[in-house]
Amino acid sequence: MASASALSAHAPARSFRLARPALVVGIGILIFWVVVALTVEFWAPYEPLKIVSRKLQPPSFSHWLGTDALGRDVLIRTFYGAQYSLTIAVIVVAASVTIGSVVGALSGFFGGWPDSILMRLVDITLSFPPVLLAMSIAASLGPGVQNTAIAIVVVWWPVYARLMRGQVLDVLSRDHIEAAVAGGASRTRLLLKHILPLSWTPTIISATMDFGQVVLLAASLSFIGLGAKPPTPEWGSMISEGAAHFYSWWIAFGPGLAILSIGLGCNFIGDTLRDMLDPKDE
Amino acid sequence: MLTYIIRRLLAMPFLLLGVASLAFCLSHLTQADPLAALVSERQMNNPEVIAAAKERWGLDKSLPEQFVIYVTNLVSGDLGVSFRTRRPVLTDISERLPATLELVIAAMIVGTSSGILLGIVAARFRDKPIDYLARFFALFGSTIPVFWSGLLLLYILSVQFSLIPGPGRFDPRGQPPPFVTGMYTVDALIAGDFRGFLTALHYLVLPAFVLGWSVTGILARLVRASMLDVLGQDYILAARAKGAGERRTLFRHALPNAMIPTLTIIGYSFAYLITGAVLTESVFAWPGIGSYAVDSARTLDYPAIIGVSLVGASAFLLSNLVTDVTYAFANPRIKLS
Numbered sequence: 001m002a003s004a005s006a007l008s009a010h011a012p013a014r015s016f017r018l019a020r021p022a023l024v025v026g027i028g029i030l031i032f033w034v035v036v037a038l039t040v041e042f043w044a045p046y047e048p049l050k051i052v053s054r055k056l057q058p059p060s061f062s063h064w065l066g067t068d069a070l071g072r073d074v075l076i077r078t079f080y081g082a083q084y085s086l087t088i089a090v091i092v093v094a095a096s097v098t099i100g101s102v103v104g105a106l107s108g109f110f111g112g113w114p115d116s117i118l119m120r121l122v123d124i125t126l127s128f129p130p131v132l133l134a135m136s137i138a139a140s141l142g143p144g145v146q147n148t149a150i151a152i153v154v155v156w157w158p159v160y161a162r163l164m165r166g167q168v169l170d171v172l173s174r175d176h177i178e179a180a181v182a183g184g185a186s187r188t189r190l191l192l193k194h195i196l197p198l199s200w201t202p203t204i205i206s207a208t209m210d211f212g213q214v215v216l217l218a219a220s221l222s223f224i225g226l227g228a229k230p231p232t233p234e235w236g237s238m239i240s241e242g243a244a245h246f247y248s249w250w251i252a253f254g255p256g257l258a259i260l261s262i263g264l265g266c267n268f269i270g271d272t273l274r275d276m277l278d279p280k281d282e
Numbered sequence: 283m284l285t286y287i288i289r290r291l292l293a294m295p296f297l298l299l300g301v302a303s304l305a306f307c308l309s310h311l312t313q314a315d316p317l318a319a320l321v322s323e324r325q326m327n328n329p330e331v332i333a334a335a336k337e338r339w340g341l342d343k344s345l346p347e348q349f350v351i352y353v354t355n356l357v358s359g360d361l362g363v364s365f366r367t368r369r370p371v372l373t374d375i376s377e378r379l380p381a382t383l384e385l386v387i388a389a390m391i392v393g394t395s396s397g398i399l400l401g402i403v404a405a406r407f408r409d410k411p412i413d414y415l416a417r418f419f420a421l422f423g424s425t426i427p428v429f430w431s432g433l434l435l436l437y438i439l440s441v442q443f444s445l446i447p448g449p450g451r452f453d454p455r456g457q458p459p460p461f462v463t464g465m466y467t468v469d470a471l472i473a474g475d476f477r478g479f480l481t482a483l484h485y486l487v488l489p490a491f492v493l494g495w496s497v498t499g500i501l502a503r504l505v506r507a508s509m510l511d512v513l514g515q516d517y518i519l520a521a522r523a524k525g526a527g528e529r530r531t532l533f534r535h536a537l538p539n540a541m542i543p544t545l546t547i548i549g550y551s552f553a554y555l556i557t558g559a560v561l562t563e564s565v566f567a568w569p570g571i572g573s574y575a576v577d578s579a580r581t582l583d584y585p586a587i588i589g590v591s592l593v594g595a596s597a598f599l600l601s602n603l604v605t606d607v608t609y610a611f612a613n614p615r616i617k618l619s
Contacts, residue, residue, distance in 0.1 A: 124300040127602075129594045131557040132575060136305060136587045139579035216427055220561055223429050224576050239430055243565065249437045256430030263425030 026268030029261050037082035046073050048080040048233040056248045066250035068241060077233035078254035084145060084234045085262070089214040092152045097207050099153070100160025105199070107161065108168035109191050119165070122158040130155050134217060138226040145234075148218055148227040156214070160203055167199035205273050212266035219259050235259055283610065290603050294596075301595045302356060305588040306349055339365070361592070362585035366578060371589035375571055379593075380464025381451060382570030385563070386555045387465075388490035393497025393555075394548055398541075400498065401505025406532060408510065416502060423499030428558050432492040432565035439488060446488050449567040453481050489566045493558050497551045504547050508540040542613045549605025556594050 046052050053063060055071040065074040107115045125133070137151035171177065172195065180194045215235075221227040222236030223243075230237055235255035242252025325331040336342040340351060355362060361371035397420070404416040439446040452458045452466055459469035459478045467486060470478035512518065513536055521535045563572035571590055578586035 120300070124297060124304055127297055127301060127595050127599050128304075128591060129556040129598055131560050132591050132594045135560070135575065135579045136584075136591055139582060139587060140584065212425060216425075219427060220429065223427075223561065224564065225580050239427070239433065243429070243433055246433070246437065247441065249434060252430060252433050256427055256434070259427050259430065260422075260425060264421065267421060267425060 020272075022268040023272040026265040026272070029265030030269070033082045033086060033258070033262060036079050037086050040076075040079045040083070044076050044079060046076050048072065048077045049231055056245060056251075058248070059250050065254045066248070068238075068251045069245050069248075074238075074251055074254050077238060078235070078258055080233040081235045081238065081255055081258065084228060084232065085215050085218060085259075088145060088149050088152075088218045089211050092149050092156065092214050092218070093207050093211055095149075095153045096156040096210075097160050097203060100157040101164045101200070101203060103157070104161035104164030104166075105168050105191065105196065108165035109172070109187075109195065115165075118161070122161050125155070125158045126162070128155075131217065131220060134221060135224065135226060138221050143226050143229060145228050145232075148221050151221070151226075152214060152217055155217075156210070159206070159210075163202055163206060164199060167202060168195055171195045171198045201277060205270055205277070208273060209266055209270035212263035215262050216259055219255075283607075287603070287607060290606075294599055294603075297599060298592065298596060299353070302353065302588065302592060303349070305591050306352060339363075356592075361589040364578070364583055364586040364589075366581050366583040366586065371585050374574060374586065375589055375593055377464075378569060378571045378574050381568060382559055382563070382572060384465035384467065384486065385489055385493065385568060385570060386552075386559055388467075388486050389493035389555055389558075390497065390548075390552070392490050392494030393551065394501060396494070397498040397501025398505050398544070400502035401544075402509060402532065402537065404502065404506040405509035405513065413506075417506070420499040420502035423495035423497075424503075425499070426495070427561075428492055428496065429561045429565050431495070432489065432562055435488060435492060436566070447485055449565070451482075451485055451568060453485075456481060458482075489562050489568055492565075493555060493562045496554050496558055497548075500547060500551055500554070501544065505540060505544055508543050509536060512536045512540045542609070545612055546605055546609050549601055549608065552597070552601040556597060 049072065051071040052073050053067045053071050055067060055069055057063060057067040057071070059066045063073050063075065065078065068074055068077070103118055107118045134151045134155045137154055138148055141147035141150060177190065177194055180190055185194065218227060219234070219236030219239070222234050223240045225237075225240065228234035228237050230241070235258055238255040239252040242248070242250075242255075245251055333342070340348060343351070352362065359372065361375070363369065364371050364374055367374055400416045400420060404413045404420075407413045436446070436449065440448050447453070456478070458466055459473045459475055459482070462469045462472050466482035467479055470476070470482055518531060518535055521531050526535065559570065560572035560575055562568065563570045564576045567573070571593065575587065575590040577583075578590065
């Protein structure tokens, strides 16, 4: 179709311009939470554990999101919660990407029986519904922020391993690899200089998208009672306090909104990145 | 095709064995002591009670022995006995499975129908306000924490507007329909009890929407993208040129082809639903295997945890197989190997 091909010639520029606002909003949301997490101690009027008012007060001028069952300020606790959620998510995503990429790249590059074994392990891990697996692991390790993080890494790394392996295999079949081999490149050089630079883009996109999912999964585990323990101002456990005091809706409101906003932000960024890097794709 | 299905089915027990081993290893990595769940705190210093409990629950044997016993039992369909309820895990699970199935199927119906509809509307009115609205609604569905949206919607609809009954599965004062399938809505219809059906449906609507919303989100985005893709192809232009109306073009010509990539996602979204069911059930006090899993995880009841994980993983593997096969039927260009 003539008009379609004429359009697609301009498609990259067009999608870039259209996508820009979403990217800005997404980055804005994430920067907001990072700044809050890093600076909240310096400007927050209360400590997250301080009892500042009577308990279960609805939102008011002095406490914008009301107070919880002990009389602590919900808004301040939500801001402090960013420290836990962002730290867990950064650690989990970094660890999963590292483990997954190294395993996936080596597995795809060298092949043979280690490859088969590793990929069966990946298959098995990925055949669990993620929350169930993370729950079993977190339950067996015992509650706590650190154990939540370990549990999520165990669930998450295979995704990147499979992704990276696929990319490496794809790049391996291209002509420039044959040229490099003919040129006498060593295996290490081949992997580091010729394969990896072309393989990591999908991993970065998927890591960006996953950041919000990890925040959500960590909060889900604390909501169930397996993550951070109650006095901690963690979003999931705050929502579970809100569930226990069902008629005081404001207790759960702030932390849920926080999780949602990070999820939306990551989606905006991930979508835009994908559009920009792959203009063919809608 | 048939050999492919048979091969996949034959591979399943091995995958499940792997899943079981993984679950077994994980639950025994623990520093946490399952004895704490078995023996009352006061008896923890009594060596006789401890020894008796260990023997009773097979905890005195070495780990490899425990594993062999576990797998042997597993093969004969015995998932062990729950530390918490003191009943066979299989009994517990099969009692609670219908409630989860009812919720998941209802969520699937809500999610797929609204997702496909929203996707078509968004594609038809591309870049119009309605498109943005649909995409926003979809995006919310795939990012919102179900345990939060469930809580807030329950508060708004049940407390503020009394449109929806509170949490639970059936009117506590009423008599649930006689057991046939265990799914209250279906059983009520079978019994010809229309009021019972409405009551069950009334309790089901909100959790199903909350859970289904995530599927709506994923599907709407995909249907929109693949509709736009199909609408740009030559045969659509040909259909329009020969004078097919807009509705006919959309539903007869574009939709069937746009649905092919969507089929896979409908299948895989089953996984999201199992995951989401765990959390939705605990918000809505829905007596299914999701809330069973949560209670078991809290009390370190690992026979129950492994049991639920195995059931979840089997459902997951089966639905993936069904999806792959359906996909191949719908799109003859795909070769399964």
